[in-house]
Amino acid sequence: xxxxxxxxxxxxxxxxxxxxxxxxxxxxxxxxxxxxxxxxxxxxxxxxxxxxxxxxxxxxxxxxxxxxxxxxxxxxxxxxxxxxxxxxxxxxxxxxxxxxxxxxxxxxxxxxxxxxxxxxxxxxxxxxxxxxxxxxxxxxxxxxxxxxxxxxxxxxxxxxxxxxxxxxxxxxxxxxxxxxxxxxxxxxxxxxxxxxxxxxxxxxxxxxxxxxxxxxxxxxxxxxxxxxxxxxxxxxxxxxxxxxxxxxxxxxxxxxxxxxxxxxxxxxxxxxxxxxxxxxxxxxxxxxxxxxxxxxxxxxxxxxxxxxxxxxxxxxxxxxxxxxxxxxxxxxxxxxxxxxxxxxxxxxxxxxxxxxxxxxxxxxxxxxxxxxxxxxxxxxxxxxxxxxxxxxxxxxxxxxxxxxxxxxxxxxxxx
Amino acid sequence: xxxxxxxxxxxxxxxxxxxxxxxxxxxxxxxxxxxxxxxxxxxxxxxxxxxxxxxxxxxxxxxxxxxxxxxxxxxxxxxxxxxxxxxxxxxxxxxxxxxxxxxxxxxxxxxxxxxxxxxxxxxxxxxxxxxxxxxxxxxxxxxxxxxxxxxxxxxxxxxxxxxxxxxxxxxxxxxxxxxxxxxxxxxxxxxxxxxxxxxxxxxxxxxxxxxxxxxxxxxxxxxxxxxxxxxxxxxxxxx
Ligand SMILES: Nc1ncnc2c1ncn2[C@@H]1O[C@H](COP(=O)(O)OP(=O)(O)OP(=O)(O)O)[C@@H](O)[C@H]1O
Ligand SMILES: [Mg+2]
Numbered sequence: 001x002x003x004x005x006x007x008x009x010x011x012x013x014x015x016x017x018x019x020x021x022x023x024x025x026x027x028x029x030x031x032x033x034x035x036x037x038x039x040x041x042x043x044x045x046x047x048x049x050x051x052x053x054x055x056x057x058x059x060x061x062x063x064x065x066x067x068x069x070x071x072x073x074x075x076x077x078x079x080x081x082x083x084x085x086x087x088x089x090x091x092x093x094x095x096x097x098x099x100x101x102x103x104x105x106x107x108x109x110x111x112x113x114x115x116x117x118x119x120x121x122x123x124x125x126x127x128x129x130x131x132x133x134x135x136x137x138x139x140x141x142x143x144x145x146x147x148x149x150x151x152x153x154x155x156x157x158x159x160x161x162x163x164x165x166x167x168x169x170x171x172x173x174x175x176x177x178x179x180x181x182x183x184x185x186x187x188x189x190x191x192x193x194x195x196x197x198x199x200x201x202x203x204x205x206x207x208x209x210x211x212x213x214x215x216x217x218x219x220x221x222x223x224x225x226x227x228x229x230x231x232x233x234x235x236x237x238x239x240x241x242x243x244x245x246x247x248x249x250x251x252x253x254x255x256x257x258x259x260x261x262x263x264x265x266x267x268x269x270x271x272x273x274x275x276x277x278x279x280x281x282x283x284x285x286x287x288x289x290x291x292x293x294x295x296x297x298x299x300x301x302x303x304x305x306x307x308x309x310x311x312x313x314x315x316x317x318x319x320x321x322x323x324x325x326x327x328x329x330x331x332x333x334x335x336x337x338x339x340x341x342x343x344x345x346x347x348x349x350x351x352x353x354x355x356x357x358x359x360x361x362x363x364x365x366x367x368x369x370x371x372x373x374x375x376x377x378x379x380x381x382x383x384x385x386x387x388x389x390x391x392x393x394x395x396x397x398x399x400x401x402x403x404x405x406x407x408x409x410x411x412x413x414x415x
Numbered sequence: 416x417x418x419x420x421x422x423x424x425x426x427x428x429x430x431x432x433x434x435x436x437x438x439x440x441x442x443x444x445x446x447x448x449x450x451x452x453x454x455x456x457x458x459x460x461x462x463x464x465x466x467x468x469x470x471x472x473x474x475x476x477x478x479x480x481x482x483x484x485x486x487x488x489x490x491x492x493x494x495x496x497x498x499x500x501x502x503x504x505x506x507x508x509x510x511x512x513x514x515x516x517x518x519x520x521x522x523x524x525x526x527x528x529x530x531x532x533x534x535x536x537x538x539x540x541x542x543x544x545x546x547x548x549x550x551x552x553x554x555x556x557x558x559x560x561x562x563x564x565x566x567x568x569x570x571x572x573x574x575x576x577x578x579x580x581x582x583x584x585x586x587x588x589x590x591x592x593x594x595x596x597x598x599x600x601x602x603x604x605x606x607x608x609x610x611x612x613x614x615x616x617x618x619x620x621x622x623x624x625x626x627x628x629x630x631x632x633x634x635x636x637x638x639x640x641x642x643x644x645x646x647x648x649x650x651x652x653x654x
Contacts, residue, residue: 004534005532005533009528012521013514013516314514317512317513317514317525318514318525318529319497320500320506320508321506321573321576322498322502322526322529323501323525324493324494324529325494407468407473407475408474408500409468409473410474412473412508
């Protein structure tokens with residue numbers, strides 16, 4: 001059979017009925033677009049939130065010394081518990097379940113100078129293990145504080161990316177000399193850009209990190225401000241917290257059950273709760289997506305169904321002048337396929353363009369950070385298109401099948 | 416080969432509406448010869464269209480025998496029936512039954528497509544047909560852009576597309592005024608002179624008189640068969 005003949009039998013009518021076809025395509029494209037955007041933005045937001053959440057490090061607890069509230073072994077209540085350098089090592093020795101412990105010192109309002117720029121900053125004395133457990137990762141071209149820095153009490157500084165920008169502008173800070181309390185420090189690295197929701201002493205992006213030993217040498221602090229620890233296995237966090245409490249109770253002579261002698265912030269626990277909330281949000285989005293899909297399906301099915309009368313008469317006419325049943329059904333299927341493919345393609349393209357545009361446009365607003373990077377999924381798009389296509393097909397196919405199966409008179413008389 | 420193009424014996428058509436059953440045809444015998452011009456008349460609801468639809472293979476009888484051109488129609492598959500409707504029979508409806516979104520050209524094209532007539536030949540044939548029914552200048556008009564008479568001409572051109580031997584028309588002038596109706600009648604006479612077998616349902620006794628034979632139907636039975644006005648044939652020749 002000639003191609004033009006095939007085209008005229010199967011495709012031409014489709015192009016002629018532009019209103020009905022157009023409406024179906026719009027309904028399909030709209031359904032696809034909305035669900036893809038909904039889930040795409042949901043996914044982006046989820047990733048962004050997880051990332052922000054992980055900014056401080058994962059699976060860790062922070063511990064501070066408090067004041068005793070119970071008398072213990074002849075010592076009165078209200079005694080302040082101070083941690084000392086070496087406590088971290090002591091805990092590690094005692095508790096094999098610990099993967100790492102870090103000691104740290106803080107000082108706020110330290111005068112910092114580079115060239116003619118002067119500002120006050122938060123200085124944080126840390127150990128190399130912070131790179132891992134506190135997610136203090138250097139940008140390419142720099143490094144974090146290492147063991148030799150600790151050992152030699154080197155005057156080196158690792159700076160947060162915001163502080164780096166504020167001090168150095170466009171200049172590469174690595175290798176530059178900055179003055180902390182008028183003492184020269186060499187900048188060894190800059191923190192990679194990260195978002196961080198949780199903090200206990202300030203945002204890492206605006207902190208200057210130096211080795212603990214250097215910190216003590218420069219500022220003379222006799223006590224640690226706090227420690228951070230991470231169990232090997234996250235499931236052992238509760239047990240490790242207990243062991244840490246017992247070990248410190250033994251060392252600093254307070255009652256192990258004294259709740260106020262120590263304060264521990266279990267960041268992993270907060271994260272678990274947060275993840276549960278994220279899952280809740282995902283389920284919520286899934287339900288909305290499902291409802292949207294349902295509405296879109298009803299829309300597509302409705303358009304198909306409303307056109308049945310018109311369509312049945314047409315089928316009757318074609319059958320009356322000699323169409324075989326198979327011609328009618330093939331035409332219907334081709335039409336459904338073209339509509340679905342076109343509508344689906346348009347919807348998916350629009351979703352793509354929308355998310356791309358969103359990412360390209362530089363919106364300076366706080367909420368942008370919450371939305372993150374919307375990631376549409378072609379798989380979801382295809383599933384949505386397939387479901388809508390099948391719904392439309394079911395709504396239209398059975399009436400068409402019926403019209404092509406009964407005698408032409410019956411279809412011609414259809415009301 | 417039998418002389419009859421259409422041979423109907425004891426044809427019954429029963430309609431079932433819910434629990435009520437209604438016999439629209441109660442055992443009808445009709446023979447129509449090749450090349451004959453026959454009209455069917457009768458009161459409204461007497462079963463004329465019911466019979467015509469069965470003759471046109473648009474509907475299936477409840478019982479009885481129908482032989483079309485020596486072929487037992489009741490034994491054919493749906494596809495064979497479709498082919499008969501496509502090639503052997505041209506059906507003209509009172510309600511035109513044109514595809515509303517398609518032009519005159521495309522409407523006439525439909526049966527040619529199903530007959531797989533190729534591109535250039537098909538186009539020429541459509542233009543010839545439309546020219547023949549006097550619509551050479553309305554080729555690209557849609558049904559909404561044509562008068563009733565013009566639509567019926569398109570429908571006739573479509574009925575003639577695959578050069579059928581039999582032309583069936585169910586009140587072809589029923590929706591037309593007398594002048595456009597007259598033009599259509601003329602066309603049928605012309606086709607008849609070319610040798611086609613033509614059956615026309617009509618309420619118009621003047622039109623019935625211009626045929627060779629008039630079959631009178633009443634209450635689903637053949638009441639009588641009368642001869643048409645022979646002048647009808649001569650008048651057609653004169654016109
Ligand atoms: N699909 C159907 N279901 C039930 N009854 C039907 C159906 N089609 C026709 N009938 C009945 O069969 C009878 C014959 O109908 P038909 O259409 O053949 O009449 P007709 O002679 O063509 O009438 P008219 O001159 O008004 O066109 C009528 O009583 C009609 O109500
Ligand atoms: Mg009738």
